[in-house]
Amino acid sequence: MTNDNRPTGLADENEAALSPEEMLLLLQNQQNDVYRQQLSPLPWMLGVWGVAWLVGFLLLWSAAPEGNPWLQVAGPAAAIGFAVLMAASIALSTVFGIRIGRGVRGESSFAGAVYGISWPLCGSAFAILGVALIRNGMSPELASLYFPSAFSLMVGTLYLAGAALWHQKSQLVLGIILLVTGSVAPFFGAPTNNLVMALLGGGSLLIAAALFAVRLRRVV
Amino acid sequence: MDELDPVIHASARLRITATLATLVAGDRLAFPRLQQLLGMTPGNLSTHLRKLEDAGYVEVTKAHQGRSPVTYLSLSSRGRGAFENYTENLKKLLGGTS
Numbered sequence: 001m002t003n004d005n006r007p008t009g010l011a012d013e014n015e016a017a018l019s020p021e022e023m024l025l026l027l028q029n030q031q032n033d034v035y036r037q038q039l040s041p042l043p044w045m046l047g048v049w050g051v052a053w054l055v056g057f058l059l060l061w062s063a064a065p066e067g068n069p070w071l072q073v074a075g076p077a078a079a080i081g082f083a084v085l086m087a088a089s090i091a092l093s094t095v096f097g098i099r100i101g102r103g104v105r106g107e108s109s110f111a112g113a114v115y116g117i118s119w120p121l122c123g124s125a126f127a128i129l130g131v132a133l134i135r136n137g138m139s140p141e142l143a144s145l146y147f148p149s150a151f152s153l154m155v156g157t158l159y160l161a162g163a164a165l166w167h168q169k170s171q172l173v174l175g176i177i178l179l180v181t182g183s184v185a186p187f188f189g190a191p192t193n194n195l196v197m198a199l200l201g202g203g204s205l206l207i208a209a210a211l212f213a214v215r216l217r218r219v220v
Numbered sequence: 221m222d223e224l225d226p227v228i229h230a231s232a233r234l235r236i237t238a239t240l241a242t243l244v245a246g247d248r249l250a251f252p253r254l255q256q257l258l259g260m261t262p263g264n265l266s267t268h269l270r271k272l273e274d275a276g277y278v279e280v281t282k283a284h285q286g287r288s289p290v291t292y293l294s295l296s297s298r299g300r301g302a303f304e305n306y307t308e309n310l311k312k313l314l315g316g317t318s
Contacts, residue, residue: 017229020313026231027307030238034257103253105283105292107246 041096046209052085054202057194064191126150144190152182177204227275228306240295248292
């Protein structure tokens with residue numbers, strides 16, 4: 001082909017074939033680069049959720065009289081802070097999710113859309129169930145056990161679905177940790193359950209974010 | 221020893237094929253996104269895509285996003301097979317095994 005010594009234009013250069021070693025390396029580098037570019041928002045996504053869980057649940061823990069011995073936060077301020085952190089995380093996740101899947105149409109865009117809508121749908125369902133339980137006599141103490149756990153179980157379940165959809169073992173591990181967090185935290189009673197959520201849930205998300213960032217860097 | 225497929229055995233077309241091969245079967249990638257992932261000029265990318273399309277390796281779908289037309293690209297099953305064969309042959313050539 002163009003393996004003579006004449007000066008090559010851009011088209012010729014692209015037409016050229018390198019040695020088999022270089023071609024295999026080119027192939028692998030290109031695919032790694034695609035994965036890195038597409039998955040680069042993931043560590044941010046996990047990091048944002050990790051911070052939101054850690055700070056949000058620490059706020060709730062600090063709002064209870066027998067909670068945080070070092071810092072007390074007013075109940076309404078903690079609730080508002082928690083809600084703002086969660087809403088911001090959902091909004092940022094949506095933006096990151098769109099960035100990951102941009103330019104792609106077809107089979108996986110349907111799966112992605114269903115997965116995306118699952119978050120607000122499941123979130124609303126668990127919240128409505130909580131309100132219904134309160135109206136049927138659930139005490140504020142029980143409610144403060146129910147809501148954090150319901151949230152953790154929902155997120156854990158959705159991570160499992162994400163793991164199945166995108167064949168990601170890291171999401172599977174994270175999903176299981178969040179299911180364990182949500183189901184075990186109530187055994188500690190209120191308000192310690194919030195501390196368990198903050199440390200186990202938030203901590204796992206932050207560790208996952210760091211691990212993912214390192215792995216993405218190593219890919220190239 | 222099988223020969224390396226000349227359609228894929230050019231650095232630009234290898235990179236295009238390798239990028240499209242990362243898609244799940246049944247998915248298509250928009251032209252501007254493919255261009256961004258490859259860092260190629262639109263003209264250069266079009267030239268090589270045409271060669272891949274002529275060989276029956278790439279399928280081109282036109283769609284509309286609002287009012288502006290968008291071209292989507294994917295590997296045909298023939299193209300996916302050719303890419304897998306090419307990779308296999310490269311490895312055989314280098315490793316001399318299997």
